[in-house]
Amino acid sequence: MDAVGTPVAAGGWRRPTLPPLSLVAPSTLICAALLLPIAYVLLRTLGAGTDAWDLIYRRSVLDTLLRTVYLTAAVTVATVSLAVPIAWLTVRTDLPLRRVWAVLTVLPLVIPSYVGGLVVIAALGPKGLLQQMLEGPFGIDRMPDIYGLPGAVLVLGLLSYPYVLLSVRAALWTLDPALEEASRGLGHGVWTTFRRVTLPHLRPAIAAGGLLVALYTLSDFGAVSLLRFNSFTRVIYIQYDTAFDRTLAASSSLVLVLVALTLLVIEARARGRSQYHRTSAGAARRTRVVRLGRWRWPALAFIAGVVTLALALPVAVLTYWLVRGVQAGESLGFVWDAAASSLYVSALAAIVTLLAAMPVAILTVRHRGFASAGLERITYIGFALPGIVVALSFVYFGARYVTPLYQTLALLVLAYVVLFLPVAVGTLRASLLQINPHIEEAARSLGRSPAHVFITVVVPMLRAGLLASAAGVFLVTMKELPATLILSPLEFRTLATVTWSASSAAFFARAAAPALLLVLLSSIPVAFLTFREQR
Amino acid sequence: MFHLQFHKPHSMSFRVSILTILAAALVVGLACGGDSDDGGSGNPTPDPEPTANQEPEATAEVGGKLVVYSGREEELLGPLIGRFEDETGIDVSVRYGSNSGLVATIFEEGGNSPADIFFGSDPGALGAIGERLLVLPDSILDQVDAPFRSGVGRWVGVSGRARVVVYNTDVLTEADLPDSIYDFTDPAWNGRIGWAPTNGSFQAMVTAMRLIDSEDAARGWLEGIRANGATEYPKNTPIVQAVADGEIDVGFVNHYYLFRFLAEEGESFSARNYNLAGGDSGAVILVAGAGILDGADHVPAAELFLSFLLTPQSQQYFTDETFEYPLVDGIETNPLLVPLENIEVPELDLSGLSDLEGTVDLLRETGVIP
Numbered sequence: 001m002d003a004v005g006t007p008v009a010a011g012g013w014r015r016p017t018l019p020p021l022s023l024v025a026p027s028t029l030i031c032a033a034l035l036l037p038i039a040y041v042l043l044r045t046l047g048a049g050t051d052a053w054d055l056i057y058r059r060s061v062l063d064t065l066l067r068t069v070y071l072t073a074a075v076t077v078a079t080v081s082l083a084v085p086i087a088w089l090t091v092r093t094d095l096p097l098r099r100v101w102a103v104l105t106v107l108p109l110v111i112p113s114y115v116g117g118l119v120v121i122a123a124l125g126p127k128g129l130l131q132q133m134l135e136g137p138f139g140i141d142r143m144p145d146i147y148g149l150p151g152a153v154l155v156l157g158l159l160s161y162p163y164v165l166l167s168v169r170a171a172l173w174t175l176d177p178a179l180e181e182a183s184r185g186l187g188h189g190v191w192t193t194f195r196r197v198t199l200p201h202l203r204p205a206i207a208a209g210g211l212l213v214a215l216y217t218l219s220d221f222g223a224v225s226l227l228r229f230n231s232f233t234r235v236i237y238i239q240y241d242t243a244f245d246r247t248l249a250a251s252s253s254l255v256l257v258l259v260a261l262t263l264l265v266i267e268a269r270a271r272g273r274s275q276y277h278r279t280s281a282g283a284a285r286r287t288r289v290v291r292l293g294r295w296r297w298p299a300l301a302f303i304a305g306v307v308t309l310a311l312a313l314p315v316a317v318l319t320y321w322l323v324r325g326v327q328a329g330e331s332l333g334f335v336w337d338a339a340a341s342s343l344y345v346s347a348l349a350a351i352v353t354l355l356a357a358m359p360v361a362i363l364t365v366r367h368r369g370f371a372s373a374g375l376e377r378i379t380y381i382g383f384a385l386p387g388i389v390v391a392l393s394f395v396y397f398g399a400r401y402v403t404p405l406y407q408t409l410a411l412l413v414l415a416y417v418v419l420f421l422p423v424a425v426g427t428l429r430a431s432l433l434q435i436n437p438h439i440e441e442a443a444r445s446l447g448r449s450p451a452h453v454f455i456t457v458v459v460p461m462l463r464a465g466l467l468a469s470a471a472g473v474f475l476v477t478m479k480e481l482p483a484t485l486i487l488s489p490l491e492f493r494t495l496a497t498v499t500w501s502a503s504s505a506a507f508f509a510r511a512a513a514p515a516l517l518l519v520l521l522s523s524i525p526v527a528f529l530t531f532r533e534q535r
Numbered sequence: 536m537f538h539l540q541f542h543k544p545h546s547m548s549f550r551v552s553i554l555t556i557l558a559a560a561l562v563v564g565l566a567c568g569g570d571s572d573d574g575g576s577g578n579p580t581p582d583p584e585p586t587a588n589q590e591p592e593a594t595a596e597v598g599g600k601l602v603v604y605s606g607r608e609e610e611l612l613g614p615l616i617g618r619f620e621d622e623t624g625i626d627v628s629v630r631y632g633s634n635s636g637l638v639a640t641i642f643e644e645g646g647n648s649p650a651d652i653f654f655g656s657d658p659g660a661l662g663a664i665g666e667r668l669l670v671l672p673d674s675i676l677d678q679v680d681a682p683f684r685s686g687v688g689r690w691v692g693v694s695g696r697a698r699v700v701v702y703n704t705d706v707l708t709e710a711d712l713p714d715s716i717y718d719f720t721d722p723a724w725n726g727r728i729g730w731a732p733t734n735g736s737f738q739a740m741v742t743a744m745r746l747i748d749s750e751d752a753a754r755g756w757l758e759g760i761r762a763n764g765a766t767e768y769p770k771n772t773p774i775v776q777a778v779a780d781g782e783i784d785v786g787f788v789n790h791y792y793l794f795r796f797l798a799e800e801g802e803s804f805s806a807r808n809y810n811l812a813g814g815d816s817g818a819v820i821l822v823a824g825a826g827i828l829d830g831a832d833h834v835p836a837a838e839l840f841l842s843f844l845l846t847p848q849s850q851q852y853f854t855d856e857t858f859e860y861p862l863v864d865g866i867e868t869n870p871l872l873v874p875l876e877n878i879e880v881p882e883l884d885l886s887g888l889s890d891l892e893g894t895v896d897l898l899r900e901t902g903v904i905p
Contacts, residue, residue, distance in 0.1 A: 060905055121773070127780035225769040235905045238733050240635040242904060243895045244663035246642060325799045333610070388636060392643050399644040407649065486640050490602065490628035490649075498609075501631055505608035506772045506795035 019367040020450060026359045027375055033418055034378050037385055040393030041257065044250030052251050061235060065255065068218065068232040071152055072263075075217045076210045078157035082306060083164035084206065088194065089299050091172040093290045101303050102169075103527045108310035109162040109475040110522040112496060114222030115515055116159045118503070119317040120151065121226060129317070152229035158310035159223070160216050162475070164209030166468045167427040171205035172198075173464035174434045176277075177288065190290055204433055207271040208426030214263050215384040215422070218256055232256060233386050240388065253389045260384035264377045277436040315519060318512040325509020335498055335514045342494040343521060345409065345484075346477040349416040353473045354466065356417050357424035362454075364425075365432040379425050382418045387482030390419055394487055412487045416477050423476060424469035431465025432458075467529045478522050495521075598624045601836040604641065605654040606634035607823060611857045612654070619843050625836050634660035634735060641667060641828065651831040652840060654693070656823045657735035658888035659742075661690045668826035675838065678845045679862045682884050683822050692822030693844045694853040695860035697790040697878060698740050699808040700817070701778050707785070712809050716744075716787070716817025717752070720759025728765040729774045729786035732903045736771070736789050736821055739888045741897070743819040746887050750897070757901040779806040787817070794858035794871060810873055814881040821888070822862065 045052075055061075089095045090102040108116075123129045126142050134140040146154065179201065183193040224231040232255065239249040292299055326332070357379075364376040382390050394415045398406040405411045435458065443453040459466065481496050488494075495518040503511035605612055609631050616627050630637065634655050641648050641664060653668070655661045661668075668689035676688050683692035702712060713719065719728060731737050744753040766783055768774045774786035775793055779800075796804050811818040825844065827837045843849060850861040854869040861868060868874050898904045 055899075060902070064905060118773075122776075125780070125782065127777075127782045226773065228767055230905060238904055240639055241633070241735070242659075242733050242738060242898070243891065244635055244638050244660070246639045249639075321799075328799050328801055330799055388639070391636075392639055395640050395643040399647040403647055406644075406647070482636070485630075485632040486636055490630055493609075493631075497631070501608045502610055504770070504772070505610045506775075506792050507610045508799055510610060 019363055019372070022451065023359045023363050023367070026356070027363055027372075030356050030360060030417075030421070031375055031378060033414060034382060034421070036397055037382055037390045037393040037418065038257065038378075040396050041250050041253050041385070041389065043396075044247050045254050048247045048251045052248050055248060056252050056255065061232075061252075064230055064235055065232050065259070067230065069259065071149065071156075071224075071229060071231060072214045072217045074149070074153045075156045075160065076214045078153055079161035079164050079213045080206055080210050082157065082161040083209065084168055084199075084202070086161075086303060086306065087165050087168040087172055088198070089303060091169055093292050093296075093299070095292060095296060095299055095303070099530060101307065102530045103523060104307045104311055105165060105303065106162045106471065106475070106526050106530070107519060107523055108159050108314075109166075109472070110478050110519055111159055111311075111314050112222060112479045112481060112499065112515075113155065113159055113220050114226060115318075115499065115503070116155045116314060117223040117226030119314045120146065120155050122317050123313055129320075147228045149229060151227040152224050152231075155223040155227060156217050156220060158306075160213045161306075161310075163212040163216065163423070163472065164206060166472045167205040167209040167212075167430055168202055170427050170465045170468035171202050171430050171434065174431045174461070175201055176434070181288070201276055201434075204271045204276065205427070205430040207267050208430050210270075211263060211267040211380065212383065212422060212426060215260060215380060218259060218263075218384050219386050221386060232259075236386050237388070246392065250389060250392075253385055256384055256386075257381060260381055261377075263384075264380055268373075268377070276433040311519075315516065318516050321508040321512040322516065325507075325512070328509075330507070330509040332513045333498065333502070333510050335495065335517060338493045338495050338498045338514060339517055339521060341492055342478055342496065342518065345412065345416075345494065346474045347525075348409070349413055349420065349477040350470045350474040352413055353417045353420055353424050354470050357421055357428050357469060360421070360425050361428035361432055365429055366437060376425060376429070380422045383420070383422045387419065387480070388486070390415060391483040391486040394418075394483070398487075407487065407489050409489055409492075412484065412489070412492075415483045415487050416473075416480065419480070419483060420473045420476055423472040427469045427472065428462070428465050431462050431468075435461050463532075467532055471526055471529045474525055475522055478518060599626070599833060599836050601625050601627045601651050601833050601840055602649050603627060603629045603652040603654060603840070604637045604650040605629050605631050606637055606656045606660055607631075607654055614856070615844070615849055615852055618848075619840060622843070623836075623839060625839070627840070638664050646830055648828060648830050649832075650828050651833045651837040652825055652827060654823070654825040655690075658739050658821060658824075659735045659891045661685070661824050661826065662888070662891060664826070664828075665689050667829050669829055669831070669834070671827065671841070672838065675841050675845070678842075683820075683862050684824070685826070686884060686887070690824045690826035691841060691845070692824040692862050694823050694850075694857065695820050695862050695875070696736070696823070697810065697860065697873075697875075697880075698736070698817060698819050698821065699788060699790045699810055700785050701775050701788050701793060701806050702785045702809055703778050703781055703783075704805045704807055705781060709809055712785070714812040715815045716811055717756055717759075717815075719785070720756060720763060722763065724785070725763045727784035728760060728763055729768055729777055729783040730760065730765050731768045731770050731774060731788075732898060734770050737787065738891060738894050738898070739821050740787070740817065740819055742888045742890060742894045743881065743883055744816045745893060745897070747816040747819075747881050747883055750893075754897060754901060757897065757903050761901065761903060775806055779804050781805070789821070790872070791858040808873075810878045812879055814879045816881050816883075818878060818880060819883060820860070820875070820878075820880050823859075 086105050090098055090105065095101065121128060124143065124146050126145060128143065131140060131143045175198070179197050180193050183197045188196070219233055221233050221237050224234050225237070236249050236252045239245045239252060360376060360379060363372040394411060398411050402411070440453050440457060443457045444450065448456070479496050481500055484494055484497055495514040498514045499511050499518065612629070616629055619625065620627050634657065637653065638660055641650055641653065653664050655664065665685065670688045671691060675691055676684055679692050683695065684690065700712060741753055741757070744756060766777070768777065771788040771792050774788050775796055777783050778786050779796065790808050793806060793808050796806070825841055827834060827841070831837050845863055847863070847866060850863050850866045853859045854861050854866060854872070858869055858872060860872065860875055
């Protein structure tokens with residue numbers, strides 16, 4: 001049996017063997033699809049005149065870029081510091097109602113960022129619901145301004161920490177319990193064990209999740225525009241909205257691609273090259289539960305606080321809009337068709353994205369090399385671009401070169417794959433790193449084909465990572481808006497598009513109903529996956 | 536103190552929680568589907584009965600297909616589309632989206648665009664797509680007065696909206712408000728104004744100021760409002776909300792958003808509209824309008840649709856249900872609205888408002904948009 005390229009120690013590097021065609025062929029196809037938005041952006045940039053460059057390289061725009069980088073860093077740090085404790089508490093401890101928290105803490109991922117922005121302003125704004133509650137007893141007639149950086153960090157942090165949570169939780173499930181047991185056996189306490197053993201092993205998962213958060217922050221428009229933070233993506237949207245200038249907008253997007261590339265280099269360094277899997281034989285067994293003792297109450301307060309702000313608050317404000325509107329005699333639209341479409345297309349996107357992510361993850365973990373590393377990095381570019389830019393690239397190539405596929409579900413799902421592949425690849429990669437390749441080699445040496453080994457040996461071990469990836473892609477597809485609006489088949493509507501349409505026409509009750517349904521329906525598969533994960 | 540123990544699964548309580556979620560989903564879903572029987576979006580009041588002098592359009596079934604790209608929301612256009620389908624047998628497919636997203640989509644689709652009709656909600660969007668629109672037949676154009684259609688006949692206005700000042704009724708009365716939009720540069724308004732400089736209707740108003748007054752007047756106003764520390768919002772709706780909340784005292788918006796809030800929050804909502812006086816350029820009337828795309832496969836159906844939007848029934852729908860101004864003669868304006876004849880509207884040919892470029896340059900120069 002030939003040696004599979006695997007680093008044996010930190011920084012170690014074995015010459016990679018040529019990966020099998022069954023991995024290379026699908027990966028090449030995926031790579032081609034991933035390059036479409038970049039090709040489109042380059043094409044539009046080349047078509048732009050020199051005045052476009054003068055407009056992009058202005059002092060004010062570059063200032064905006066710096067502020068955006070600052071925002072990105074702040075949101076990433078905030079999400080990691082929320083998500084890592086939540087992951088540990090919901091996987092490793094006897095926190096009361098642990099499974100319920102495990103489901104609820106993931107759900108903020110499904111709340112569209114403009115809804116999050118509207119809700120936070122309605123609740124915590126200068127004259128929001130909180131101020132109205134405090135005015136009577138305390139005479140507070142105006143809350144401190146949440147607009148600008150603090151509000152943007154708050155909203156983006158609360159809506160995007162589940163990216164880190166999903167990947168870290170998957171890594172915790174896959175982590176070999178023997179490591180922590182050895183540390184405890186050597187007399188280290190829970191905290192020292194977490195800091196010196198668990199945390200270093202979570203590094204790839206934290207880096208992968210943090211990268212998603214950073215890129216999501218770069219490309220967000222809804223929250224920053226409502227909270228008046230002048231980010232670079234907002235500048236791009238303004239070029240579409242006010243000047244109807246798609247050339248200038250696409251050229252500006254190229255700047256975002258460059259920022260994303262920088263972040264990718266930083267992440268590649270942060271994740272390190274260490275080996276994360278067990279090297280010797282060990283027995284599979286259940287992980288021990290850490291008893292929190294008196295610490296359970298602060299832990300409960302922390303997790304309940306996060307869920308209150310990130311989930312209960314939006315649901316409460318939406319319910320308030322719904323009740324208020326219905327009382328005033330508003331009629332609500334019929335949204336079952338949109339609910340069915342949302343579930344169907346999100347499930348489809350999750351499955352197809354997972355299938356596409358697998359060869360990429362295997363290539364990058366098991367066949368390390370320049371090409372596979374490059375491929376894995378490319379998957380992230382789509383996530384950093386504003387959704388409208390990716391959607392328009394599919395309009396350009398779809399309407400011109402694959403006309404029969406244009407405005408079909410197939411092209412829409414392909415766009416989702418390009419947008420959300422990193423959500424699956426990052427988590428899968430982090431989980432795959434924890435599986436010792438020698439197990440696969442042993443299975444191969446017993447005469448099984450690589451595909452058979454993958455399905456019967458690797459997939460069961462990867463289960464937590466697979467489920468977390470599927471859940472992540474499902475949730476972000478449920479709320480996806482710009483690509484759905486532009487690329488969906490005619491007459492196809494989802495809960496996200498119905499919510500958006502109603503709220504932009506100021507039909508708040510009619511916007512609230514599908515938004516609530518979005519959260520409720522999303523919670524079912526998440527609950528199911530969490531249940532599977534914890535069995 | 537920490538202890539170690541093996542975790543015991545609680546699958547029972549978990550199943551209960553899934554059931555709870557399913558039940559809750561069912562309840563919300565039923566609430567959504569509750570009183571809607573038209574299969575599309577619920578239309579609360581029945582459509583007005585056609586009166587004796589109104590001839591029903593297209594009595595014969597025409598059949599065929601039509602593809603509409605609409606920058607107006609489904610809540611507003613959906614009921615009309617349903618009626619058009621019923622009356623003509625034409626199968627209409629609509630892509631709803633933002634004006635700018637749809638315009639960019641049509642340009643990227645190039646010659647393969649499936650769209651027959653573009654329905655835009657401001658003159659800037661109609662101007663931006665203008666080169667891709669066909670010249671409309673006079674029979675359609677002539678139904679609407681000259682100021683409310685394209686100067687070169689490429690689009691026709693369908694409904695009108697007035698630019699107004701929305702004000703907080705707890706701190707201001709109409710008597711406190713000035714006649715002209717230029718008066719808001721007075722330092723007395725410092726920190727009290729909200730605006731949406733990236734919004735298409737706002738930009739059309741700035742274009743009107745450039746055309747009616749002068750380039751310098753518009754520049755001076757933009758700089759003055761900026762110097763007064765105006766708060767920036769992404770669009771009209773949050774301005775109306777912020778005015779009612781008392782976050783700001785006044786905002787520059789289109790008139791009809793207020794009525795949506797009143798419908799949901801009742802008369803106690805603390806914001807009202809104010810019409811500027813003396814033919815001020817801040818009181819300009821804008822239109823939402825539609826045109827037929829040059830690659831349209833269903834031109835006859837598209838022309839029928841535009842005519843349908845201008846029938847008395849459709850025009851009555853716009854004023855009754857979306858609180859807009861009808862653009863054809865002989866329609867009774869919604870009694871909640873200030874009648875057009877009571878507004879001192881500035882003289883202006885709206886087709887001039889589709890010239891966005893100068894306005895965008897001015898907004899950038901003054902630092903109002905990045």
